[in-house]
Amino acid sequence: MAATVLNMAFNQCSRRVQPLRRAYFSGCGGIAAAAAAARSACTRSPNFSGRICSSYREISTEIFEPAQSGRASGSDLHTFDVVVVGAGIIGLTIARQFLLGSNLSVALVDAAVPCAGATGAGQGYIWRVNKSPGSHKWELAVRSHGLWEALAESVRNEGLDPLQTLGWKKTGSLLVGKTSEDCADLKKSVDKLVDFGVSAVYLNRDDLLAEEPALKLGDAHGAAFVPGDFQIDAKRTVAYIEKGNRKFAAEGRYVEFYYEPVTSLLRDESSGEVVAVQTKKNMIRGKKAVIIATGCWTGSVMDQLLKDSEIDLDFPVKPRKGHLLVLDNDNTVELNHALMESGYLNHASAAGVSAASDSDATSISMTATLDPMGRLVLGSSRQLVGFDTEVDETIVQRIWDRAGDFFPALKEVSLQDMIDNRKVRVGLRPYMPGGAPKIGPVPGFPKMFVVAGHEGEGLTLALGSAEMIFDMTLGNTPRVDAEPFSM
Numbered sequence: 281m282a283a284t285v286l287n288m289a290f291n292q293c294s295r296r297v298q299p300l301r302r303a304y305f306s307g308c309g310g311i312a313a314a315a316a317a318a319r320s321a322c323t324r325s326p327n328f329s330g331r332i333c334s335s336y337r338e339i340s341t342e343i344f345e346p347a348q349s350g351r352a353s354g355s356d357l358h359t360f361d362v363v364v365v366g367a368g369i370i371g372l373t374i375a376r377q378f379l380l381g382s383n384l385s386v387a388l389v390d391a392a393v394p395c396a397g398a399t400g401a402g403q404g405y406i407w408r409v410n411k412s413p414g415s416h417k418w419e420l421a422v423r424s425h426g427l428w429e430a431l432a433e434s435v436r437n438e439g440l441d442p443l444q445t446l447g448w449k450k451t452g453s454l455l456v457g458k459t460s461e462d463c464a465d466l467k468k469s470v471d472k473l474v475d476f477g478v479s480a481v482y483l484n485r486d487d488l489l490a491e492e493p494a495l496k497l498g499d500a501h502g503a504a505f506v507p508g509d510f511q512i513d514a515k516r517t518v519a520y521i522e523k524g525n526r527k528f529a530a531e532g533r534y535v536e537f538y539y540e541p542v543t544s545l546l547r548d549e550s551s552g553e554v555v556a557v558q559t560k561k562n563m564i565r566g567k568k569a570v571i572i573a574t575g576c577w578t579g580s581v582m583d584q585l586l587k588d589s590e591i592d593l594d595f596p597v598k599p600r601k602g603h604l605l606v607l608d609n610d611n612t613v614e615l616n617h618a619l620m621e622s623g624y625l626n627h628a629s630a631a632g633v634s635a636a637s638d639s640d641a642t643s644i645s646m647t648a649t650l651d652p653m654g655r656l657v658l659g660s661s662r663q664l665v666g667f668d669t670e671v672d673e674t675i676v677q678r679i680w681d682r683a684g685d686f687f688p689a690l691k692e693v694s695l696q697d698m699i700d701n702r703k704v705r706v707g708l709r710p711y712m713p714g715g716a717p718k719i720g721p722v723p724g725f726p727k728m729f730v731v732a733g734h735e736g737e738g739l740t741l742a743l744g745s746a747e748m749i750f751d752m753t754l755g756n757t758p759r760v761d762a763e764p765f766s767m
């Protein structure tokens with residue numbers, strides 16, 4: 281290893297180079313046993329305001345301390361095997377995968393907390409009915425679906441109720457068509473799903489009405505139905521995964537750094553390897569990997585982190601705003617399954633975005649389900665309006681009106697009357713042109729990986745994505761072809 285570390289984001293600033301004289305173990309409580317063994321060798325530099333662990337000496341005998349950089353004084357160094365940046369469902373499940381699947385230590389770093397991003401808004405459908413068998417995402421979707429089922433099973437084996445713990449409900453999935461054209465397409469999809477081993481059926485109007493009597497249906501209505509699809513509650517699931525991850529804190533393998541936006545990267549000067557991330561308070565070193573999982577912020581995070589590098593890397597993820605309306609449901613609408621109108625597929629696709637300019641790319645399509653509390657969850661909207669997360673009442677009204685087209689009982693109630701009994705969830709889906717997330721190494725930046733861009737499927741694809749990056753990092757034989765997701 282070279283003797284210096286390049287602090288990329290600050291390398292425009294004037295620097296003071298200070299030799300490490302003594303180090304001092306930071307006592308972060310989360311560094312692996314191996315690091316603990318190094319404590320005794322730690323010394324502290326009297327002139328360096330941060331505390332530096334001796335294991336850092338492997339990579340640095342000199343520390344660049346930018347004079348006017350804005351880097352916080354008192355910056356601690358923590359060393360882990362893997363640093364995961366972003367604690368949405370993607371970052372959390374990546375951390376979980378490393379903790380359960382290896383003996384590596386993990387730091388999870390977030391600008392805020394796990395449900396601050398898209399994850400807290402998600403409807404929770406873990407579906408196959410809306411996927412295209414044989415497409416580039418199919419294998420990952422099926423793998424991930426199976427991993428979610430296994431997770432629900434392991435919750436049951438712990439003596440816990442998956443409904444209470446994860447909001448896990450085997451609702452089945454109904455993709456509803458409104459025209460004969462839609463229905464012809466749905467029949468073809470069902471045939472394809474069956475060919476690929478998924479138990480799926482096409483329901484004509486009468487069959488659909490028997491399943492969901494609350495629907496108002498015309499003659500041309502029909503639905504694709506996958507009884508084995510299910511939903512989770514994102515907040516309950518996040519709480520469960522977080523709790524599981526924290527069990528590893530006691531053995532020094534896991535630390536969360538919340539409310540700490542990552543501001544810069546540190547690279548080894550000679551090898552170019554990414555060795556650490558810097559927050560305002562801490563420098564967090566990843567010996568094996570630094571994994572960026574910052575959802576729709578990944579483009580700006582990468583720009584910030586790589587801005588001083590000579591490598592030009594465009595990560596074109598965009599925030600795609602979505603609203604969901606959650607209503608106390610005094611039996612206004614009884615639902616037996618979770619639903620989505622088939623037009624949703626066009627809205628979610630890449631074509632839906634590229635065909636329209638940013639301003640007119642707003643779309644509303646009906647989704648409806650009951651959450652674990654029995655509340656009616658209605659969706660959803662898609663807008664490309666930057667990073668704005670304000671509730672837009674005109675969008676909420678359009679979601680309500682759209683739901684009323686399918687559930688006449690809602691037409692008898694005014695949304696205004698529900699004002700005290702409603703919540704609106706807003707989140708920014710990480711939309712990636714091409715429609716597939718990026719999962720893999722960042723070209724030109726050894727030991728740095730990215731997992732982002734899951735748009736409206738991040739909950740569905742989380743466990744498979746986590747497994748994929750885990751396998752890549754450790755050089756394991758891939759369980760799913762990663763090629764469609766490479767950068």
Ligand SMILES: Cc1cc2nc3c(=O)[nH]c(=O)nc-3n(C[C@H](O)[C@H](O)[C@H](O)COP(=O)(O)OP(=O)(O)OC[C@H]3O[C@@H](n4cnc5c(N)ncnc54)[C@H](O)[C@@H]3O)c2cc1C
Pocket residue numbers: 365366367368369370371389390391392393394395396397398399400401402403404405406540541542543573574575576577581601602603604659660661705706707708709710732733734735736737738739740741
């Ligand atoms: C209305 C709506 C409904 C949805 N319904 C479904 C559904 O039914 N099924 C499904 O599968 N998916 C659904 N999704 C999509 C799903 O919620 C997302 O794909 C998923 O949550 C993305 O997860 P993520 O971890 O990539 O991003 P996020 O949850 O956005 O997490 C990114 C994290 O990065 C952090 N961060 C940002 N910048 C920094 C920085 N500089 N340093 C450190 N941390 C940083 C943020 O604070 C945030 O916590 C829905 C989304 C919306 C909005």
